[in-house]
Amino acid sequence: MVTVEVDQDLCIGDEICASTVPDIFEMDDMDGLAYVVDGNEELDDESLVEMAREAEQACPVDAITVSE
Ligand code: F3S
Numbered sequence: 001m002v003t004v005e006v007d008q009d010l011c012i013g014d015e016i017c018a019s020t021v022p023d024i025f026e027m028d029d030m031d032g033l034a035y036v037v038d039g040n041e042e043l044d045d046e047s048l049v050e051m052a053r054e055a056e057q058a059c060p061v062d063a064i065t066v067s068e
Contacts, residue, residue, distance in 0.1 A: 002043045003067050004052050008033045010063035017055040017064060024052050025064075034063070 004024060006017070013032040017025035024043070025034050043049050049066070056064040 001068075002049045002052070003065075004036050004041060004043060005065045005067075006034045006036055007063045007065070008035070010061050011059075012061055012063075014060055016058045016060070020058070021048075021051045021055050024048060025055060 006025065008031070011033040013027070013034070015027060015034070017034050018027045022037075024037055024040050026037050027033070028035055040048075043052060052064075052066045056062075056066045
């Protein structure tokens with residue numbers, strides 16, 4: 001099982017995560033920051049894990065953490 005987190009204190013609303021992996025990340029209309037979609041905080045689907053890791057790499061401010 002892999003855990004996905006977004007640190008809203010770091011997120012600057014770049015939206016790369018939500019636009020490339022909308023199954024895992026979504027933007028909040030109120031604060032303009034990214035959040036993990038409800039129910040996807042823990043992943044065991046390998047293809048989703050891979051996409052989460054790519055978003056982790058792509059985020060310009062390292063706000064995404066994907067951990068075992
Ligand atoms: Fe925020 Fe990084 Fe996504 S800045 S919107 S967590 S790509």
